[in-house]
Amino acid sequence: MSGSEFESLEKTLEKHIPDAELKEVKRILFGKETKKLALPACAVEAASARDFELQGYLFEASPEQLRPPRTVRVGLIQNHIVLPTDAPVLDQITALHKRIGDMVDVAAMCGVNIVCFQEAWTMPFAFCTREKEPWTEFAESAEEGYTTQFCQKLAKKYNLVVITPILEREEIHNVLWNTAVVISNSGSILGKTRKNHIPRVGDFNESTYYMEGNTGHRVFQTQFGKIAVNICYGRHHPLNWFMYGMNGAEIIFNPSATVGGLSEPMWSIEARNAAIANHCFTCGINRVGTEYFNNDFTSGDGRKVQGVFFLIAHKDLGHFYGSSYVAAPDGSRTPGLSRTRDGLMVTEMDLNLTRQISDKWNFKMTGRYEEYAEELTRATKHDFKPNIIRE
Numbered sequence: 468m469s470g471s472e473f474e475s476l477e478k479t480l481e482k483h484i485p486d487a488e489l490k491e492v493k494r495i496l497f498g499k500e501t502k503k504l505a506l507p508a509c510a511v512e513a514a515s516a517r518d519f520e521l522q523g524y525l526f527e528a529s530p531e532q533l534r535p536p537r538t539v540r541v542g543l544i545q546n547h548i549v550l551p552t553d554a555p556v557l558d559q560i561t562a563l564h565k566r567i568g569d570m571v572d573v574a575a576m577c578g579v580n581i582v583c584f585q586e587a588w589t590m591p592f593a594f595c596t597r598e599k600e601p602w603t604e605f606a607e608s609a610e611e612g613y614t615t616q617f618c619q620k621l622a623k624k625y626n627l628v629v630i631t632p633i634l635e636r637e638e639i640h641n642v643l644w645n646t647a648v649v650i651s652n653s654g655s656i657l658g659k660t661r662k663n664h665i666p667r668v669g670d671f672n673e674s675t676y677y678m679e680g681n682t683g684h685r686v687f688q689t690q691f692g693k694i695a696v697n698i699c700y701g702r703h704h705p706l707n708w709f710m711y712g713m714n715g716a717e718i719i720f721n722p723s724a725t726v727g728g729l730s731e732p733m734w735s736i737e738a739r740n741a742a743i744a745n746h747c748f749t750c751g752i753n754r755v756g757t758e759y760f761n762n763d764f765t766s767g768d769g770r771k772v773q774g775v776f777f778l779i780a781h782k783d784l785g786h787f788y789g790s791s792y793v794a795a796p797d798g799s800r801t802p803g804l805s806r807t808r809d810g811l812m813v814t815e816m817d818l819n820l821t822r823q824i825s826d827k828w829n830f831k832m833t834g835r836y837e838e839y840a841e842e843l844t845r846a847t848k849h850d851f852k853p854n855i856i857r858e
């Protein structure tokens with residue numbers, strides 16, 4: 468069975484593990500069971516008619532005497548590109564707007580308050596090619612671009628916060644960035660945050676296109692809680708999650724584009740671990756499908772074929788495995804969306820859980836941050852001497 472046909476880990480476990488043991492297997496693998504969220508029939512029907520998967524889950528917190536629950540519904544959207552990568556640029560963007568508009572419409576039927584799309588959602592993930600044209604033409608102004616205007620309309624129409632990760636063209640200096648624009652449910656732009664860490668691994672040749680972000684670890688205060696966006700490769704950097712947490716993020720979104728051969732065993736661990744370590748919710752969103760490009764490109768990885776080292780030229784990065792999920796501060800998580808289909812994951816969460824788990828585990832209290840700050844400052848100096856005791 469090829470990677471692209473395997474639908475999801477959860478479905479395979481359910482098919483092969485006897486019922487009596489399945490509950491225990493799931494408890495150990497995924498933590499406390501997440502309850503299913505009942506979704507309106509009109510949403511279920513619309514998702515089926517529009518050919519995408521719809522799942523709903525619930526994270527509850529204990530009732531408190533002094534605070535009411537702070538219940539929020541979050542929607543994660545994963546999708547294929549709609550048109551082939553050689554279709555005209557504006558047609559590709561417009562087709563994706565239409566697809567995502569249809570999916571957000573269903574999110575709204577489910578009462579979603581905050582919706583987040585995948586990394587660079589308006590384009591194929593063309594950074595593997597290292598070609599500049601036509602890919603740089605997909606870059607848009609974060610403030611005035613077509614996509615921001617489109618998302619502002621969605622936000623206003625459905626009264627939801629929209630996190631829209633795009634390739635940004637900052638027009639004053641003509642610099643490109645990998646940026647998430649955060650649009651308030653009023654329709655106004657709350658701000659933008661730029662990808663902090665740029666991959667230099669395999670076919671992910673993104674440093675050819677844009678620079679390391681310069682917006683720090685911003686947290687956006689929305690009507691539905693404090694949110695932050697840690698874009699894709701930033702999830703491999705525990706300090707990146709940590710700094711969003713230090714700035715008070717209650718939900719950290721991780722819009723991504725990553726392929727099975729590279730990162731799949733890490734996917735289920737990294738965002739979940741960040742939720743545990745930082746007493747917050749985290750949301751991993753990954754695109755789906757295989758995207759083909761006209762011109763061959765290479766990875767420079769010298770893969771061995773028939774005893775000879777080649778730089779094997781290829782036309783695709785591999786399979787983007789979807790599997791979007793939400794993790795909670797108590798270590799529990801939702802199942803993943805499909806590895807092969809477009810999907811919307813609706814999760815209701817009580818944000819009071821973040822403080823409750825912080826009070827239980829006290830990582831913020833026991834963190835010894837001052838000591839680490841001093842040691843790190845020393846460790847990053849060019850003349851650093853490691854603290855090793857020898858006989």
Ligand SMILES: NC(=O)NCCC(=O)O
Nearest residue numbers: 666671699700724725730
């Ligand atoms: N888009 C992106 O940063 N991908 C890098 C690959 C990975 O982090 O899994």
